[in-house]
Amino acid sequence: MAALAGDTGGADLRVDIGSLMLANPVLTASGTFGYAREFENLINLHRLGGIIVKGISLHPRQGNPPPRIAETACGMLNAIGLQNVGVERFVSEKIPYLRGLNVPVIVNILGDSVEQYGQIAANLAGVEGISALEVNISCPNVAHGGVSFGADTKMAAAVTRAVKAAADVPVMVKLSPNVTDIAAIAVAVQEAGADSISLINTLIGMAIDVDRKKPVLANMFGGLSGPAIKPVALRMVYQVARAVTIPVIGIGGISTTEDALEFMLAGAAAVQVGTANFVNPRGAEQIVDGLGEYVTREKLTSIRDIIGALEC
């Protein structure tokens, strides 16, 4: 029998991310799902818990020169350079389709300065069809020698406050794993008013072409994603979930139901599927099915029962 929109086989998969209510905990990660339309023939978009679109900046960005991607063991490096159409074209060209989907749409935003983050949030305020903002704080702060906003508690908090002041929807702050103490950053953004926290973004890595004696990526460094990063992501989600009281969304190498369950046991209220979308476009929907079967099989009243249920 064909699955109906939102069908979870009768199991209660609903989760709340603060005031943002999701039909199930499976979201698609920014930059791995385009603007959703790319997947419309391949997956039943209505069955996703939510869709997070490619990162949007104030002005259009061309991104980095090629090669931009390199496959590595159980993962890939990307140096896309945050190519996107800019907030104006996003609202005029992409939002009308997304609005028609009847699935929560979360807009990932990025900037070069604290002011830019605030400005994008202001431009998106009042736009119908946006359920939340996800703030990518892994970007370099141009005014501070290119240090990532996400690497410093003060800068991370400043970006969070700027977005919160302008946004009219819940704000999810997406943490960078390229830091020494991720729990400290998480606490700082919570204190700055974040409604939820998602993690992890990609780990900075590198690949070398031995024959040419050159880096594989034109940008030299790229973000590592895929199954290779899952253990690191899981550890960080666990640490952050214990350090904050706001909901945590787990990301990093999730490609199966079991992966999603691991993150939820570690304390994630929801998960994002990233690189796996490239390899198996149906993967996110299969995880929704898998979680439903798990709730039924384990006779849980709700998937919420397993959030943070890790025994140690």
Place this chain on the structure above:
Amino acid sequence: MTQYQEKASITRVERLSTQTLRLTMRSPLIAGAARPGQFIMIRPSERHDPLLGRPFSIHQATGSGTLQIYFNVVGRGTAILASARVDDELDLLGPLGRGYQLVKDAPACLIGGGLGIAPLLFLAKERSRGGHHAADDRIILGGRSRADVEPLVEDYAQFGLSLHCITEDGTFGEKGLATDLLITHPLSTDTVIYGCGPQPMLAALHGICVKSGNPCQVSVESVMACGMGACLGCTVMGHDDNYVHVCVDGPVFDARDLQWQL
């Protein structure tokens, strides 16, 4: 344009030379929707390593659900595919990208170098369908050596288009580069050129067409992660200094829309 994720079962494995193979699969949804010049992504493994799908041009597709790829073993993914057996299943995504825009009333010259001859079989079939081809239509198959060209000659000959073969070492057909034949046997200026091959060959082809004024469509390659416009990883530079994406804007482009290192 609809794409499908489909499990395809292998019906035939042909080793055509020491490095090249042809796989025939049953993939009714993808084969039924495919157009010449489009490609598919094949996952070489169900496991995490190698992780990403590999792009391959559609060598042949039939309405009855048969799909073929013709490929060279260059690395891990293609080595795994080379060990596939009849009845094995492969995870496919396709048909992807924009294929060739066949211009019906103009003479055609299909020119392929090396593995670039792969997509031209499907194009030749489409061209010959319903007797649409002109008397001066041609196919040029180029390669380094005999083994790159000879195994496919019969397949290309069946469509009745005039066939020219050329190898760099002269072991099969004439001696030289595929593009040499455009100089020695010039085309009428209304001939549309459909090319596929390594970057230097396509750059040379573009150079020739700029001089001669012939319209030229080329199929290009780039590294890919998703094949469907989601990762933005497959960029090449367009003529107007804006990036284009090979998987959705191509892989077939009007050669004038791209920047070439001549």
